[in-house]
Amino acid sequence: MTQESVAVELRGIGKRFPGVIANHDVDLTIRAGTVHALIGENGAGKSTLMKILYGVQKPDDGTISINGREVALRTPTDAIANGVGMVFQHFMLADNLTVLENMVLGAEKLHGIGDRARAEIRRISDAFGFGLQPDVLVEKLGVADRQRLEIAKVLYRGARIIILDEPTAVLVPQEVDALFANLRELRNAGNAVLFISHKLDEVLDIADDITVMRRGTTVGTADPRTTTKRELAELMVGSELPSPETEESTVTDTVQLTLADVTLADEFGRNLLTDVSLSIRRGEILGIAGVEGNGQAELVETIMGMRIPGAGRIHLGTEDVTHWHTRKLREAGIGYIPEDRHRHGLLLDAPLWENRILGHQTQAPNAKGPWINRSGARKDTQRIVTEYDVRAPGIDTPARALSGGNQQKLIVGREMSGDPVLLIASHPTRGVDVGAQAAIWDHIKRARRAGLAVLLISADLDELIGLSDTIQVILRGRLVGTFDPASVTPQDLGAAMTGGEAA
Amino acid sequence: MKSFNPRAIGLALLGPAIAIVASVLVTTLVIAAVGSSPGDFWSTMFDFPKPRSRVDIINQTAMIYTAAVAAAIGFRMGLFNIGLEGQYTLASYAAAAFAGGAYLSGFANVFVSLLIAIAVGAAWSAIAGILKTTRGVSEVISTIMLNSIAITLVGYLLNKYGVHEGNTVHTTRIDLVSGWTPFENRDGEIWTLVIIAILAGVGFWVLLNKTRFGFDLRASGQSETVAKASGVNPHRMIITAMALSGGVAGLIWMPALFGKATNFGLGTTFQAGLGFLGIAVALLGRNRPIGMLFGALLFAYLSVKSNDLTFATDVSPSIVQITQGVAVLAVVVAYEVVRRWRARLEQRVVSQELGTATEATA
Ligand SMILES: Nc1ncnc2c1ncn2[C@@H]1O[C@H](COP(=O)(O)OP(=O)(O)OP(=O)(O)O)[C@@H](O)[C@H]1O
Ligand SMILES: [Mg+2]
Numbered sequence: 001m002t003q004e005s006v007a008v009e010l011r012g013i014g015k016r017f018p019g020v021i022a023n024h025d026v027d028l029t030i031r032a033g034t035v036h037a038l039i040g041e042n043g044a045g046k047s048t049l050m051k052i053l054y055g056v057q058k059p060d061d062g063t064i065s066i067n068g069r070e071v072a073l074r075t076p077t078d079a080i081a082n083g084v085g086m087v088f089q090h091f092m093l094a095d096n097l098t099v100l101e102n103m104v105l106g107a108e109k110l111h112g113i114g115d116r117a118r119a120e121i122r123r124i125s126d127a128f129g130f131g132l133q134p135d136v137l138v139e140k141l142g143v144a145d146r147q148r149l150e151i152a153k154v155l156y157r158g159a160r161i162i163i164l165d166e167p168t169a170v171l172v173p174q175e176v177d178a179l180f181a182n183l184r185e186l187r188n189a190g191n192a193v194l195f196i197s198h199k200l201d202e203v204l205d206i207a208d209d210i211t212v213m214r215r216g217t218t219v220g221t222a223d224p225r226t227t228t229k230r231e232l233a234e235l236m237v238g239s240e241l242p243s244p245e246t247e248e249s250t251v252t253d254t255v256q257l258t259l260a261d262v263t264l265a266d267e268f269g270r271n272l273l274t275d276v277s278l279s280i281r282r283g284e285i286l287g288i289a290g291v292e293g294n295g296q297a298e299l300v301e302t303i304m305g306m307r308i309p310g311a312g313r314i315h316l317g318t319e320d321v322t323h324w325h326t327r328k329l330r331e332a333g334i335g336y337i338p339e340d341r342h343r344h345g346l347l348l349d350a351p352l353w354e355n356r357i358l359g360h361q362t363q364a365p366n367a368k369g370p371w372i373n374r375s376g377a378r379k380d381t382q383r384i385v386t387e388y389d390v391r392a393p394g395i396d397t398p399a400r401a402l403s404g405g406n407q408q409k410l411i412v413g414r415e416m417s418g419d420p421v422l423l424i425a426s427h428p429t430r431g432v433d434v435g436a437q438a439a440i441w442d443h444i445k446r447a448r449r450a451g452l453a454v455l456l457i458s459a460d461l462d463e464l465i466g467l468s469d470t471i472q473v474i475l476r477g478r479l480v481g482t483f484d485p486a487s488v489t490p491q492d493l494g495a496a497m498t499g500g501e502a503a
Numbered sequence: 504m505k506s507f508n509p510r511a512i513g514l515a516l517l518g519p520a521i522a523i524v525a526s527v528l529v530t531t532l533v534i535a536a537v538g539s540s541p542g543d544f545w546s547t548m549f550d551f552p553k554p555r556s557r558v559d560i561i562n563q564t565a566m567i568y569t570a571a572v573a574a575a576i577g578f579r580m581g582l583f584n585i586g587l588e589g590q591y592t593l594a595s596y597a598a599a600a601f602a603g604g605a606y607l608s609g610f611a612n613v614f615v616s617l618l619i620a621i622a623v624g625a626a627w628s629a630i631a632g633i634l635k636t637t638r639g640v641s642e643v644i645s646t647i648m649l650n651s652i653a654i655t656l657v658g659y660l661l662n663k664y665g666v667h668e669g670n671t672v673h674t675t676r677i678d679l680v681s682g683w684t685p686f687e688n689r690d691g692e693i694w695t696l697v698i699i700a701i702l703a704g705v706g707f708w709v710l711l712n713k714t715r716f717g718f719d720l721r722a723s724g725q726s727e728t729v730a731k732a733s734g735v736n737p738h739r740m741i742i743t744a745m746a747l748s749g750g751v752a753g754l755i756w757m758p759a760l761f762g763k764a765t766n767f768g769l770g771t772t773f774q775a776g777l778g779f780l781g782i783a784v785a786l787l788g789r790n791r792p793i794g795m796l797f798g799a800l801l802f803a804y805l806s807v808k809s810n811d812l813t814f815a816t817d818v819s820p821s822i823v824q825i826t827q828g829v830a831v832l833a834v835v836v837a838y839e840v841v842r843r844w845r846a847r848l849e850q851r852v853v854s855q856e857l858g859t860a861t862e863a864t865a
Contacts, residue, residue, distance in 0.1 A: 306731060327734030336732070344732035347725050358722065359733040361715050370714055 006068065007032040007161055007192035008053065008084075013062035015048055017401065019393030022048040024216050026062065030161070030209070035183055035193045037203040037224075040213035041237045041433040042405025043391040046196045049213070050163045053194075054086040055079035066161070085159025087150040087167060093138045099149055100134035107157050124152050129178065142293030144175055151182075162186060164195040166404065168202055169430045172291050172459045173494055180206050198405075198433050199460075200229040212236055237435040250283035251469050255317075256422050256453035257303070262312030264302055264477075272298040273309070273477045280422070285444070285454040287468030287485070289461065289493050295477035296457050297339060300424055303455070304336055305329045316422065331362055335420035337411055337428050339457070345411045348400040352392060355399050356381040356414055363418055384413035388443075389436065405432040412440050416447060423447070423454045429463060441467065461490045475499055518841045519787070519797070522834035530826045534818055543816040548808050548823075554686035556807050561693050562762065563803035564796075565700035566755055566774070570781020571799055572703040573751035575790035577642075579711065580724040580744050586631060586646025587752040587778030589653030594624035594753030596657045596674070599760055599767030600664065603675030613680060613761055617699075620753035627653060628749020632742035642745065658769060666766075673768030680761045694762025699754050708792045720744060752778065783831045789838065802827055 006029055013026040023045045030036045038046050051057040053064065055073035063070055066082045073079045079086070093102050103121055104113045111117040118134055125132040130148040138146065147170060154162055168176045183193050183206060197203050203210060203224070210222040212235045220235055257280045264273040273295050280286045290296055301307045303314060305326040314322045316332055330336065336359065338344035346355050357366040357377050365376030381395045388409045392402055399407060408431050415423065428444065429437040444467065448454060458464045464471060464485070471483040473496040481496045531541040552560060570587055577584035598620035602612055631649060634640040665672040682692035711717040722730040723740050731737055755777050764772040784802055788794030805827060809820035 304732070325734070325736055326732065327736070330734050338732055343726075343728045345729065347722055347729055349725060350721075354718070357718060358729070361718055361734065367715050370716065372713055372715055372718055374713075 034208035037207035083160035085154030144292035290474035335415035339426035388413035525833035526829035568799035571784035574785035589650035624753020625750035632745030696758035
């Protein structure tokens with residue numbers, strides 16, 4: 001509570017899309033020198049509001065004032081000129097450019113594109129411990145590194161009001177702590193930080209002010225010093241707070257997936273995975289804990305046939321599937337919830353019902369022989385939309401028009417369809433609100449009772465501990481320890497994940 | 504709700520309309536700049552075609568349309584097959600040489616010749632696909648080079664095995680397939696194999712919208728990473744799509760071969776340039792079966808009618824190439840402009856509707 005000056009003031013903001021009122025009568029006041037959290041269920045209109053503040057979307061009604069002056073933000077360039085910067089829920093980086101090139105892209109005038117730019121990147125990177133390497137291709141970066149790059153990009157452009165749309169969804173606890181330390185630094189330097197999260201613990205931890213949105217409008221504010229998680233959840237969704245709890249074990253003796261000494265190298269011969277061995281039985285959930293970028297993505301892509309291991313064997317049931325392609329593996333009953341829904345999970349410009357087909361092109365009810373079964377797919381999309389509470393105007397809506405959480409629900413619904421025998425789930429509840437999270441957990445648990453084997457990768461340690469039957473820790477491409485979720489604490493896991501001694 | 508309202512259709516046609524207006528303007532300016540009369544030019548061009556021209560326009564439309572479909576197959580998955588020209592030259596030669604050999608007779612000869620055209624076009628095009636998947640060579644580069652190689656190769660083969668007559672050389676003459684004569688005999692006939700274009704168009708639509716393969720193709724065009732994660736084998740997809748595109752390209756000139764040409768002769772009977780026209784029409788028609796049909800018709804009309812210019816005006820017929828070129832350029836720009844405009848309009852309409860609705864309920 002250093003200053004009382006108002007950085008941003010939004011009054012009566014409204015925004016409508018075909019078939020949806022994304023925002024109406026939104027009032028929001030953000031004080032300079034504070035961290036302001038914006039919370040609300042999936043599709044409440046948080047991202048839309050932030051896009052309006054960043055000049056990506058034009059509001060239909062209302063006014064925006066920055067530092068007491070009313071402004072019109074027509075483009076992100078206007079926003080940046082007014083000191084507003086944003087890191088999106090889905091990163092907007094050019095994959096085949098380097099870190100340096102991504103930083104300077106569109107901001108060449110600031111520090112040039114050469115040594116001066118490089119020095120500035122170093123300065124920002126060092127100041128906040130981002131550890132950016134200017135000449136690495138973004139393609140090669142994991143999600144956490146991409147996020148650090150995005151934040152650095154915003155700072156590079158001189159932002160004083162920094163918007164972060166669900167920044168912590170992709171981070172493990174230690175990284176969240178590091179990020180929050182950075183945010184506090186930013187705040188103490190007089191910046192305003194606006195951040196969206198579905199994780200109420202974090203909100204209470206970092207925020208100075210909290211604003212709650214529901215169905216497109218701001219429904220209230222809360223004081224983080226006096227409010228509890230439960231109260232926040234009720235304000236958001238009007239329902240109780242869920243927590244994942246394993247009921248009695250459903251693990252059987254039939255092994256569904258085994259990896260034996262799987263090793264995977266990159267094109268330079270460096271090992272991404274080294275001697276990974278694991279097995280998952282029917283009815284078992286195996287959780288993988290690890291800091292982003294320690295081989296989780298590679299492990300998943302290897303099991304999914306998107307990469308072929310250099311050594312080791314993979315068995316699905318009794319079948320050797322080491323060299324199978326993705327399609328064949330999916331046909332054999334593997335469901336796949338990818339960690340990056342835009343890179344691997346959805347055709348953004350295709351309607352929802354075509355996205356229902358995606359990844360299951362050859363399976364009922366989407367196909368009949370070589371033909372696409374349009375009516376079958378549409379009917380089943382309708383079912384998913386209802387069962388998983390995907391909030392969308394209709395199944396002909398393009399996936400792009402859905403809020404992040406609703407996109408995730410659609411993917412989860414799709415991958416749980418057709419009774420898979422194995423589910424590879426990377427962050428299955430990433431970006432969904434507390435209510436939807438509980439629903440997804442229930443779906444997974446029900447399928448497990450029916451014999452589903454699950455490989456669960458999650459940055460959310462509570463989710464990992466609450467759902468898993470066994471937890472293994474991955475570090476630098478190796479499985480380095482096995483834990484029993486009944487007795488392990490997040491602290492133990494955290495230590496193992498960063499290579500410290502397990503307590 | 505809002506399905507087929509006249510306004511949506513009007514908006515869909517706006518892009519091409521702007522493109523046509525732009526190309527008319529530029530053509531007029533060019534003609535005026537070189538000191539000829541735009542009035543004469545346009546009155547000749549807009550003069551309703553004579554029966555003979557009408558027949559020609561239909562035949563040309565068919566060939567250009569087939570070429571456009573071939574190009575569109577590649578475009579829809581993000582492959583730029585510039586090699587249609589080489590693919591159909593080589594395929595046409597192979598089919599004409601086989602047909603001329605008269606190993607089979609009547610219908611069987613035609614049918615097998617068509618299969619050969621498809622196979623040769625597909626194989627030639629697949630080379631570019633294989634180079635791309637195994638060596639990472641851009642298909643743009645490789646197909647351009649394959650074009651030159653194909654034309655040189657055909658010249659060589661023709662010279663070696665063809666029938667020399669005076670100073671021309673061509674493949675052995677074949678029997679024509681008689682077509683349909685809608686007007687008098689001297690006005691010519693609509694070739695039987697024009698049906699290839701219809702089959703290509705319908706086949707393209709069915710393939711894209713109704714089959715698993717078409718789904719994979721479109722998915723690959725929209726996002727390679729997503730397609731791969733969904734189980735599409737990217738390498739196989741690239742090679743298949745290139746082969747398919749080349750296979751259709753192989754058929755481009757077949758209606759003319761069996762309709763009028765009787766033989767394949769470079770610079771004489773063989774009509775070059777259809778491949779490039781096809782690429783232009785695919786762009787003009789946005790790779791949509793119906794859009795490309797209109798594009799092909801327009802281009803055929805311009806090409807055929809431009810022949811009238813020689814005796815009616817002092818404008819060179821090649822001026823229509825400018826018209827065609829500007830049309831393609833303008834359409835790419837116009838579609839983008841219209842797309843943004845439509846998005847804005849749509850939002851305004853929705854805003855108004857919802858605005859009144861919320862007021863009513865509030
Ligand atoms: N470009 C768009 N076109 C149409 N509808 C859109 C568009 N963007 C958002 N919407 C709709 O506006 C509503 C609000 O979406 P928004 O992305 O702001 O939600 P959110 O609060 O960020 O949700 P989440 O927590 O899931 O990210 C949703 O119903 C969404 O479907
Ligand atoms: Mg959002």
